[in-house]
Amino acid sequence: DAGVTQSPTHLIKTRGQQVTLRCSPKSGHDTVSWYQQALGQGPQFIFQYYEEEERQRGNFPDRFSGHQFPNYSSELNVNALLLGDSALYLCASSFGRGSLRQETQYFGPGTRLLVL
Amino acid sequence: RKEVEQDPGPFNVPEGATVAFNCTYSNSASQSFFWYRQDCRKEPKLLMSVYSSGNEDGRFTAQLNRASQYISLLIRDSKLSDSATYLCVVNPTSSAGNNRKLIWGLGTSLAVNP
Numbered sequence: 071d072a073g074v075t076q077s078p079t080h081l082i083k084t085r086g087q088q089v090t091l092r093c094s095p096k097s098g099h100d101t102v103s104w105y106q107q108a109l110g111q112g113p114q115f116i117f118q119y120y121e122e123e124e125r126q127r128g129n130f131p132d133r134f135s136g137h138q139f140p141n142y143s144s145e146l147n148v149n150a151l152l153l154g155d156s157a158l159y160l161c162a163s164s165f166g167r168g169s170l171r172q173e174t175q176y177f178g179p180g181t182r183l184l185v186l
Numbered sequence: 187r188k189e190v191e192q193d194p195g196p197f198n199v200p201e202g203a204t205v206a207f208n209c210t211y212s213n214s215a216s217q218s219f220f221w222y223r224q225d226c227r228k229e230p231k232l233l234m235s236v237y238s239s240g241n242e243d244g245r246f247t248a249q250l251n252r253a254s255q256y257i258s259l260l261i262r263d264s265k266l267s268d269s270a271t272y273l274c275v276v277n278p279t280s281s282a283g284n285n286r287k288l289i290w291g292l293g294t295s296l297a298v299n300p
Contacts, residue, residue, distance in 0.1 A: 177229035
């Protein structure tokens with residue numbers, strides 16, 4: 071049973087560039103959430119995708135956008151990168167509507183982004 | 187008041203000790219709670235879910251106190267491998283609201299020493 075996978079594992083970009091991060095959810099999961107985690111901080115919720123639509127969004131600017139594909143995989147795009155965007159970007163997958171247990175999220179290994 | 191608050195620590199304890207962390211939350215309507223563990227430069231891993239008054243899994247016990255709006259994590263007979271950051275997570279609304287935006291604490295750092 072494949073867990074959550076993310077690519078790439080590490081990335082170095084310069085200010086103003088654009089980046090795309092990818093995530094494949096755990097087998098059987100249909101919901102993908104994206105988080106940003108700065109060093110020494112807890113994960114900050116960016117947004118969540120379910121049925122190919124953005125369902126929830128945290129306090130992140132429009133430079134952060136995403137997409138979910140029919141196979142439930144997802145992309146996170148960040149435009150006009152800033153130095154402050156340097157962080158670990160985590161993808162978490164879960165199973166959708168129904169019981170309370172839908173909130174149990176399983177994380178991928180993350181993509182470490184460094185903006186110079 | 188922050189939505190989810192944790193004592194950042196660090197907690198330094200000897201092997202075999204019992205250690206407890208508390209996590210307070212501000213939204214009294216919160217329905218589900220989680221403890222995650224995160225090792226340095228790794229992703230968070232689910233340790234325990236808490237839906238009612240508490241949950242126990244081996245050396246780990248989580249308890250929920252709705253009146254005082256906190257959840258606790260108790261680790262008994264701590265091992266060196268328990269050294270990590272423990273993150274408290276709260277779902278601030280009921281599942282009927284279809285709000286799956288989880289609120290994360292900043293984490294409590296634990297170091298178990300030989």
